[in-house]
Amino acid sequence: MAAPRIIVVGGGLAGLAAVIKIAEAGGSVDLFSIVPVKRSHSVCAQGGINAAKNLKGEGDTTWKHFDDTVYGGDFLANQTPVKAMCEAAPAIIDLLDRMGVPFNRTPEGLLDFRRFGGTLYNRTAFAGATTGQQLLYALDEQVRRYESEGKVKKYEGWEFLSAVIDSRGVARGITAIDLRTMELRSFASEAVILATGGIGAIFGKSTNSVVCTGSAQSAVFQQGVYYANGELVQVHPTTIPGEDKLRLMSESARGEGGRVWVPRTPGDKRPVKQIPESERFYFLEEWYPKYGNLVPRDIATRAIHKVVYENHMGIDGQPMVYLDLTHIDRATLDRKLGGILDIYEKFVGVDPHEEPMKIFPGMHYTMGGVWVDFNQMTNVPGIFAVGECEYQYHGANRLGANSLLSCIYAGFISGPNVLTYAKSLPAVEGDGGHAAELTRQDELNDKLLTNEGRENPFKLWRELGDTMTKHATVIRYNKGLREADEKIVELLDRYNNMSLADRSQWANTSFAFARQLKNMLELSRVVVQGAILRDESRGAHYKPDFPERNDEKFLKTTKASFTGLADGPRFEYEEVDTQFITPRPRRYDAAS
Amino acid sequence: MANKTVTFEIKRQASPDASAVWERFELEWRPGMNVTTAMMDIAANPVTADGQPTTPVTYDSNCLEEICGSCAMRINGKARMACSALVDNLEQPIRVEPLSKFPLVRDLQVDRSVLFENLKAVKAWIPIDGTYDLGSGPRVYPQQQEVNYPLSNCISCTCCMEVCPQFNEETGFVGAATIAQVKLFNNHPTGKVLMEERLRALAGDGGIQECGFAQNCVEVCPKRIPLTNAISDVGRDVLLQKAKDFFAK
Numbered sequence: 035m036a037a038p039r040i041i042v043v044g045g046g047l048a049g050l051a052a053v054i055k056i057a058e059a060g061g062s063v064d065l066f067s068i069v070p071v072k073r074s075h076s077v078c079a080q081g082g083i084n085a086a087k088n089l090k091g092e093g094d095t096t097w098k099h100f101d102d103t104v105y106g107g108d109f110l111a112n113q114t115p116v117k118a119m120c121e122a123a124p125a126i127i128d129l130l131d132r133m134g135v136p137f138n139r140t141p142e143g144l145l146d147f148r149r150f151g152g153t154l155y156n157r158t159a160f161a162g163a164t165t166g167q168q169l170l171y172a173l174d175e176q177v178r179r180y181e182s183e184g185k186v187k188k189y190e191g192w193e194f195l196s197a198v199i200d201s202r203g204v205a206r207g208i209t210a211i212d213l214r215t216m217e218l219r220s221f222a223s224e225a226v227i228l229a230t231g232g233i234g235a236i237f238g239k240s241t242n243s244v245v246c247t248g249s250a251q252s253a254v255f256q257q258g259v260y261y262a263n264g265e266l267v268q269v270h271p272t273t274i275p276g277e278d279k280l281r282l283m284s285e286s287a288r289g290e291g292g293r294v295w296v297p298r299t300p301g302d303k304r305p306v307k308q309i310p311e312s313e314r315f316y317f318l319e320e321w322y323p324k325y326g327n328l329v330p331r332d333i334a335t336r337a338i339h340k341v342v343y344e345n346h347m348g349i350d351g352q353p354m355v356y357l358d359l360t361h362i363d364r365a366t367l368d369r370k371l372g373g374i375l376d377i378y379e380k381f382v383g384v385d386p387h388e389e390p391m392k393i394f395p396g397m398h399y400t401m402g403g404v405w406v407d408f409n410q411m412t413n414v415p416g417i418f419a420v421g422e423c424e425y426q427y428h429g430a431n432r433l434g435a436n437s438l439l440s441c442i443y444a445g446f447i448s449g450p451n452v453l454t455y456a457k458s459l460p461a462v463e464g465d466g467g468h469a470a471e472l473t474r475q476d477e478l479n480d481k482l483l484t485n486e487g488r489e490n491p492f493k494l495w496r497e498l499g500d501t502m503t504k505h506a507t508v509i510r511y512n513k514g515l516r517e518a519d520e521k522i523v524e525l526l527d528r529y530n531n532m533s534l535a536d537r538s539q540w541a542n543t544s545f546a547f548a549r550q551l552k553n554m555l556e557l558s559r560v561v562v563q564g565a566i567l568r569d570e571s572r573g574a575h576y577k578p579d580f581p582e583r584n585d586e587k588f589l590k591t592t593k594a595s596f597t598g599l600a601d602g603p604r605f606e607y608e609e610v611d612t613q614f615i616t617p618r619p620r621r622y623d624a625a626s
Numbered sequence: 627m628a629n630k631t632v633t634f635e636i637k638r639q640a641s642p643d644a645s646a647v648w649e650r651f652e653l654e655w656r657p658g659m660n661v662t663t664a665m666m667d668i669a670a671n672p673v674t675a676d677g678q679p680t681t682p683v684t685y686d687s688n689c690l691e692e693i694c695g696s697c698a699m700r701i702n703g704k705a706r707m708a709c710s711a712l713v714d715n716l717e718q719p720i721r722v723e724p725l726s727k728f729p730l731v732r733d734l735q736v737d738r739s740v741l742f743e744n745l746k747a748v749k750a751w752i753p754i755d756g757t758y759d760l761g762s763g764p765r766v767y768p769q770q771q772e773v774n775y776p777l778s779n780c781i782s783c784t785c786c787m788e789v790c791p792q793f794n795e796e797t798g799f800v801g802a803a804t805i806a807q808v809k810l811f812n813n814h815p816t817g818k819v820l821m822e823e824r825l826r827a828l829a830g831d832g833g834i835q836e837c838g839f840a841q842n843c844v845e846v847c848p849k850r851i852p853l854t855n856a857i858s859d860v861g862r863d864v865l866l867q868k869a870k871d872f873f874a875k
Contacts, residue, residue, distance in 0.1 A: 073694040131763030134752040134814050136775040143765035173752035182746045243688045278663040380710045492670040525690045535672040536681035540641050541732035544682045
């Protein structure tokens with residue numbers, strides 16, 4: 035029997051982890067990625083990867099990691115997969131170490147660990163402040179090895195457009211477009227793994243990379259895949275505001291001792307370094323004495339919002355607060371945080387060794403995503419999902435340094451699961467739906483290239499980003515969310531009145547973007563409507579009109595399905611697996 | 627007060643066979659603006675300074691924080707990353723062209739896959755036994771980590787290849803980035819198992835002896851990787867390997 039042929043879409047950490055496991059087990063992989071996989075968004079992850087290896091004599095355990103993760107996520111994550119992930123973490127770190135990741139070391143040559151948000155343990159392994167880059171490269175190198183052995187074929191510069199689903203509702207491959215030649219093709223496979231990352235682009239500016247549009251997730255959602263917990267979006271407390279994007283300033287800055295503050299006197303005119311200690315308001319340390327600057331991200335983000343918008347204490351009246359590292363010696367900073375300090379200096383022009391950084395919260399991570407079962411398979415047989423594009427590991431708020439872990443863990447378990455699935459897959463009938471799907475895509479492409487109208491896709495996108503950021507990030511009101519939904523409907527309508535400035539059939543980036551934009555719009559409705567329906571506050575989802583968590587009504591996974599109707603998606607709710615840890619109030623300000 | 631503007635001149639070429647033209651753009655200045663922001667502004671309003679409608683510019687970009695290595699181009703004659711090229715630090719008009727040493731795709735987009743092929747040729751990976759739980763990795767002391775980590779920061783932007791006088795079709799030179807990766811993998815306790823194969827891959831035509839010590843690579847590297855240092859270390863190892871192979875015959 036021929037080796038099973040599997041398609042992996044996306045070459046970040048999760049996708050590459052899946053590829054490695056499949057190739058190692060004898061499967062053959064077609065790997066699709068918009069960018070060369072080494073340029074995937076995982077490179078942007080900075081601070082580290084969590085594993086309870088307990089190398090600092092603190093009594094850390096995988097159970098504590100599990101508990102911190104579930105509590106940090108406000109109990110919305112299914113506990114069985116989270117527990118398994120935390121238990122697998124120490125061996126994953128060892129494997130990455132064997133692959134040559136240049137983790138920071140102790141004097142004895144062992145792995146060093148640092149603090150991160152939402153835990154009291156030194157649990158985060160790190161390679162300077164470019165850990166995501168280093169992990170991605172390690173997996174990229176292993177995949178290159180399999181590529182040179184002929185077990186992996188890369189389709190870099192190809193964009194996934196849709197799944198091919200047969201008459202029985204089983205996935206039989208994908209359609210994709212070559213972004214250079216604009217060639218549309220379908221590819222057969224026994225299963226498809228989506229590893230297509232986050233959806234930052236629907237918020238306009240975020241910490242995400244340009245390719246993180248959620249387009250692939252939205253495409254399969256529109257083909258019948260459930261989308262879960264779409265309303266749960268993480269806003270990172272410390273980003274560098276910019277014209278084109280919000281650049282991440284890693285939580286590791288606080289893990290290494292960075293302190294967040296504003297002047298006690300609003301509008302204090304003195305140069306920052308002349309403001310004495312007693313006149314600085316270290317609000318996280320005052321409000322959360324136990325965790326201090328290392329409270330989870332949703333807590334820190336809301337605290338900064340409160341200081342800026344309720345207390346009107348932002349620096350110079352601007353929406354910014356200080357993140358201060360200047361009390362730490364230069365050599366330590368360079369050894370542990372060099373990469374992120376370089377970014378700040380390059381883009382802001384100020385040396386963070388010498389002057390506190392000015393930061394503000396920004397959209398960062400997508401907790402929600404494609405619905406999957408514990409084997410990482412969606413409700414459409416043969417479509418699997420791993421990494422940020424699925425919903426499974428982080429509940430209502432992700433802890434820092436858990437994303438690299440969840441990507442690699444889910445990628446790793448999906449490999450064998452996909453091969454098991456492929457073994458029992460009945461033979462394809464007819465062409466498996468390939469011709470029909472190609473025709474559908476061809477028609478969509480034609481319409482886009484020939485449509486006459488007045489709208490520009492990039493302008494529509496800016497409007498989408500503005501409305502999503504305003505209504506669907508840190509603080510949410512049903513009235514605003516409904517306005518956002520109306521705005522999206524308006525944009526969907528205007529989308530039909532769009533014409534492309536570029537109609538060529540060669541490396542046409544406007545065309546590719548316009549295709550993504552439609553999918554972004556559809557997915558935005560899932561985010562906004564899911565948020566309207568969740569009348570409570572839980573993790574990153576905060577509604578001042580419903581300030582408490584309501585377990586009775588909302589300790590449930592939101593599942594959206596596409597209807598194609600004017601009202602938008604249909605929603606249903608699923609019980610959360612809480613069999614190991616009974617939900618308890620989440621209070622980082624409490625002393626216990 | 628009239629809005630401050632920024633002037634760009636961008637080299638456009640619709641396809642590898644088309645002829646190149648320069649287009650001029652007047653864009654609204656904004657604080658912290660970089661070259662990639664300008665590209666996005668043009669996409670939202672694709673009109674030249676003369677009021678002529680044009681197409682959005684095709685270029686590579688992804689992370690916009692100088693870590694993915696996508697947006698390398700020539701800006702005012704210098705090979706660099708467009709995302710970290712801040713408009714306020716550039717002389718105007720800001721002239722933007724594609725890298726010149728790689729096959730052009732369209733506008734500012736070029737095909738740099740040669741680097742990834744080179745990495746395959748030198749087996750730039752650690753040959754692990756498998757991904758099962760085989761215990762912890764080898765001990766690495768901080769002193770070693772501090773040598774390896776900078777080499778591992780290479781973002782594959784290919785700026786070092788663009789500026790190298792020896793990197794051309796005639797020599798087939800692999801370029802500094804690949805050589806630095808050879809040093810990285812040969813330094814690793816497990817990676818060194820493939821050291822001889824890597825050194826032999828750099829011993830022939832297009833290998834390390836093509837380097838002409840112009841030192842442009844190390845000056846242009848956005849990640850300040852000690853490239854010339856890596857070239858001299860690996861060059862020495864290649865010579866030793868050649869001698870060893872000669873006497874083993």
